[in-house]
Amino acid sequence: MSLLEIQDLVQHFPIAGSKSVVRAVNEVSFSLEKGETLALVGESGSGKTTIGRCVLGLIRPTAGRISFRGIDLGGSKTVRSPDLRGKLQLVFQEPTESLNPRQRVFEQIDEPLRALKVPRPDREKKVREAARRVGLAEALLDRYPAEVSMGLQQRVGIARAMISDPEVVVLDEPTSALDPTARAEIIDLLIRIQRDLGTAYLFISHDLSAVRHISHRIAVLYLGKIVEQGPSATLFAQPSHPYSVALLSSVLLPNPRIRSGSSIRLSGEIPSPINLPPACYLAGRCPLAIEPCRSAMPPVETVAPNHDVRCYRHGEVAGLVPDFDSFARFQSEADRILSAGVPAL
Amino acid sequence: MATTSAKTSDDNEPAAILACRNVSVEFPQYGAAASVALRDVSLNLRAGEVLGLVGESGSGKTMLARAIMRLVPPPGEIAKGSIHFDGKNLAELDQESLRKIRGRDIAMIISNPRGELDPLQTVGQQIASVLRHHLDLDRKVARDRALDLLKQVSIPDPQRRLDAYPHELSGGMAQRVVIAIALACSPRFIISDDATSGLDVTVQAQVLELIRSLVSERGTSMMFITRDIGITAHYCDRIAIIYAGEIMEIAERAVFFDDPQHPYTVLLLAAFAQNERLRRYWLGEDKARENSGPSPVGCSFQNRCVRVRERCRTDHPALIERQPGHLVRCHYPVERS
Numbered sequence: 128m129s130l131l132e133i134q135d136l137v138q139h140f141p142i143a144g145s146k147s148v149v150r151a152v153n154e155v156s157f158s159l160e161k162g163e164t165l166a167l168v169g170e171s172g173s174g175k176t177t178i179g180r181c182v183l184g185l186i187r188p189t190a191g192r193i194s195f196r197g198i199d200l201g202g203s204k205t206v207r208s209p210d211l212r213g214k215l216q217l218v219f220q221e222p223t224e225s226l227n228p229r230q231r232v233f234e235q236i237d238e239p240l241r242a243l244k245v246p247r248p249d250r251e252k253k254v255r256e257a258a259r260r261v262g263l264a265e266a267l268l269d270r271y272p273a274e275v276s277m278g279l280q281q282r283v284g285i286a287r288a289m290i291s292d293p294e295v296v297v298l299d300e301p302t303s304a305l306d307p308t309a310r311a312e313i314i315d316l317l318i319r320i321q322r323d324l325g326t327a328y329l330f331i332s333h334d335l336s337a338v339r340h341i342s343h344r345i346a347v348l349y350l351g352k353i354v355e356q357g358p359s360a361t362l363f364a365q366p367s368h369p370y371s372v373a374l375l376s377s378v379l380l381p382n383p384r385i386r387s388g389s390s391i392r393l394s395g396e397i398p399s400p401i402n403l404p405p406a407c408y409l410a411g412r413c414p415l416a417i418e419p420c421r422s423a424m425p426p427v428e429t430v431a432p433n434h435d436v437r438c439y440r441h442g443e444v445a446g447l448v449p450d451f452d453s454f455a456r457f458q459s460e461a462d463r464i465l466s467a468g469v470p471a472l
Numbered sequence: 473m474a475t476t477s478a479k480t481s482d483d484n485e486p487a488a489i490l491a492c493r494n495v496s497v498e499f500p501q502y503g504a505a506a507s508v509a510l511r512d513v514s515l516n517l518r519a520g521e522v523l524g525l526v527g528e529s530g531s532g533k534t535m536l537a538r539a540i541m542r543l544v545p546p547p548g549e550i551a552k553g554s555i556h557f558d559g560k561n562l563a564e565l566d567q568e569s570l571r572k573i574r575g576r577d578i579a580m581i582i583s584n585p586r587g588e589l590d591p592l593q594t595v596g597q598q599i600a601s602v603l604r605h606h607l608d609l610d611r612k613v614a615r616d617r618a619l620d621l622l623k624q625v626s627i628p629d630p631q632r633r634l635d636a637y638p639h640e641l642s643g644g645m646a647q648r649v650v651i652a653i654a655l656a657c658s659p660r661f662i663i664s665d666d667a668t669s670g671l672d673v674t675v676q677a678q679v680l681e682l683i684r685s686l687v688s689e690r691g692t693s694m695m696f697i698t699r700d701i702g703i704t705a706h707y708c709d710r711i712a713i714i715y716a717g718e719i720m721e722i723a724e725r726a727v728f729f730d731d732p733q734h735p736y737t738v739l740l741l742a743a744f745a746q747n748e749r750l751r752r753y754w755l756g757e758d759k760a761r762e763n764s765g766p767s768p769v770g771c772s773f774q775n776r777c778v779r780v781r782e783r784c785r786t787d788h789p790a791l792i793e794r795q796p797g798h799l800v801r802c803h804y805p806v807e808r809s
Contacts, residue, residue, distance in 0.1 A: 170672035276765075277529075306528035306699060311743035311755055333673055336702075336744055377677040379702035381741055383725055386706060393674055395628065396642050458746050464732065465742055465750040468779065468806040 169348035213291030278309030357434035495553035524704030716766030
């Protein structure tokens with residue numbers, strides 16, 4: 128039994144004054160184990176945030192099943208049930224907007240504990256411990272969010288999420304509003320917390336460098352459908368869906384000699400989730416599209432253990448990119464450049 | 473204490489299209505010393521060159537663009553320095569002459585294309601109005617030109633898009649329209665301020681390719697402002713790093729990425745690294761964090777520098793040319809044998 132299991136999740140949003148619906152999430156299934164990070168990657172409109180909101184019980188899915196510790200969350204039990212409260216938590220994208228500007232840092236971190244009715248003396252101790260865990264100096268607890276940098280604000284957001292000892296934390300683009308160095312620090316912090324506490328992360332992001340660093344498994348979403356899912360290392364080294372390839376090759380690493388320059392170039396932009404393409408959603412943009420791609424949705428095929436792809440031509444895609452891991456090549460060069468001036472062990 | 477920046481090697485190079493000399497932008501504060509947004513920035517842009525300007529939020533990168541356009545928001549002002557473009561000192565030019573230059577000789581592409589476009593005018597009208605203002609074209613000719621520009625920025629179905637309103641366009645498409653407006657009068661110099669940051673990654677890749685090919689076709693010079701050092705490795709000829717309103721390092725692309733010498737540059741690169749030990753060294757050990765902003769005395773980067781020493785606390789480092797064309801502002805630059 129997985130810690131969190133999502134089965135055939137569907138989320139449609141009605142449009143006021145119209146019969147059409149926004150098909151945000153279309154039959155998505157995945158699972159999350161204890162202490163594991165699953166990254167949901169995709170561009171805007173791919174449904175990744177909506178999935179996160181469904182998992183947290185913030186919206187009621189149109190169809191599908193979400194179970195946590197084997198308990199179905201759709202029925203009599205919900206995330207709000209007393210024994211499940213605080214066990215699923217959320218870290219937001221914009222630290223500035225997700226913190227209360229009129230509350231001191233201490234009160235913000237303390238808030239979940241107040242909601243859980245934890246006695247006051249315990250709360251004080253726990254808040255200080257949480258602040259220490261996320262690397263916030265004691266002195267900052269008395270400050271207002273506007274008085275600290277964005278990176279520190281996001282640490283407050285993380286401390287607030289971790290204080291109720293959650294088992295699953297949904298991280299919704301926690302780094303995309305931050306400057307690159309703050310971004311790296313937050314990723315390192317999240318990894319350390321997971322190592323210490325065994326928390327499972329659902330990491331929603333389009334920052335693939337961060338995804339590679341933090342995640343164990345990756346699910347690639349396109350228009351609310353998982354087009355490829357597999358272990359992080361495999362996906363980066365051997366992506367098998369044209370969309371995954373396009374996504375990976377658009378990452379620009381800071382080394383002019385390393386360019387993933389793949390042979391798969393998508394044309395145009397992501398279609399509207401109101402009028403989904405009839406068969407494979409990518410067919411209109413994909414240079415490899417053939418007749419079947421336009422007439423029937425490709426089935427999910429398992430190409431390697433735990434590696435699933437939804438593409439008729441996945442074999443050819445894999446052949447096109449024999450050694451895709453520009454990230455690995457980048458790392459060996461980066462190590463050489465970064466080693467200068469670093470004291471030897 | 474020496475705060476004047478060192479002379480750059482290409483000081484007298486005739487091919488420079490834009491030359492900033494010791495540009496400082498200050499915001500006067502009531503009852504306190506002025507806050508300094510840009511401090512002695514000296515930069516040259518050669519004809520046809522794409523210069524990447526990398527900095528984090530608040531580093532002054534947008535302020536430099538605004539200083540060049542003479543659009544520093546009041547009460548901020550260019551306190552000193554000169555900005556020579558085409559034989560004229562932009563820092564001293566009157567508004568009337570500036571209006572003739574902006575949009576015609578110097579154009580700007582900004583992020584948030586939807587905010588940039590007028591929601592009540594069609595795309596065609598907006599492109600045409602720039603053409604009519606600067607080139608004095610009549611309605612018909614301007615419209616034909618606008619259509620031509622939409623084709624150049626690879627907008628699908630350009631004829632129909634000409635009469636579209638901004639809200640009918642996707643983000644990527646709107647950004648292409650903004651690029652078309654920037655290119656309309658064939659400017660010799662374009663400033664791109666975080667132009668692709670709001671776009672999805674696959675669309676960003678398309679737009680970057682487009683910008684790069686358009687400027688190299690036309691021999692336009694460009695200042696490419698971004699937070700993302702990764703982009704500059706692939707789309708810029710030379711890279712400058714700005715921190716707290718100062719240029720910290722500048723070099724040709726190949727040299728810059730092969731031999732970065734300022735600890736801040738290395739820190740920016742370390743953010744991409746996987747190696748635990750190197751990452752921990754450059755990003756700093758796990759210590760409780762307080763605000764560590766730029767320092768007004770000594771080196772501005774001292775509070776975040778892992779290599780900080782006594783001298784950095786008191787002495788403000790100058791921008792020194794360490795190798796031809798490679799300038800670094802650091803007392804103890806990173807050295808590679």
